[in-house]
Amino acid sequence: MIAHHLEPLSDLPNEIEAVWILLAETHLVIWSRVANRWTNLLFSGGPVPPATEDDDVLIAVDEEFRHLIGDDQASPFAFTLTASDSAFGRTT
Numbered sequence: 001m002i003a004h005h006l007e008p009l010s011d012l013p014n015e016i017e018a019v020w021i022l023l024a025e026t027h028l029v030i031w032s033r034v035a036n037r038w039t040n041l042l043f044s045g046g047p048v049p050p051a052t053e054d055d056d057v058l059i060a061v062d063e064e065f066r067h068l069i070g071d072d073q074a075s076p077f078a079f080t081l082t083a084s085d086s087a088f089g090r091t092t
Helices: 053-068
Strands: 018-023 027-032 037-042 084-086 089-091
Touching: none
Parallel strands: none
Antiparallel strands: 018 027, 027 037, 084 089
């Protein structure tokens, strides 16, 4: 889950009602100007595909950018989703 790491988008023009950020194939984060909050959406349509070489490039670019701006904290984008069993069935 990533929504709680994201800052509110309080300076959006009135014409923009929502901002959608798609992360990989299984995670969507939506900012709602009306609700004034972020929402996480997870999609579970099958097995999560394995990481690809493209993921390695994105991770390297994120690490380099964070180094250049002097940010030594872990990236909010460096996370993994795992499947587990719950009382309600299989979740991702």
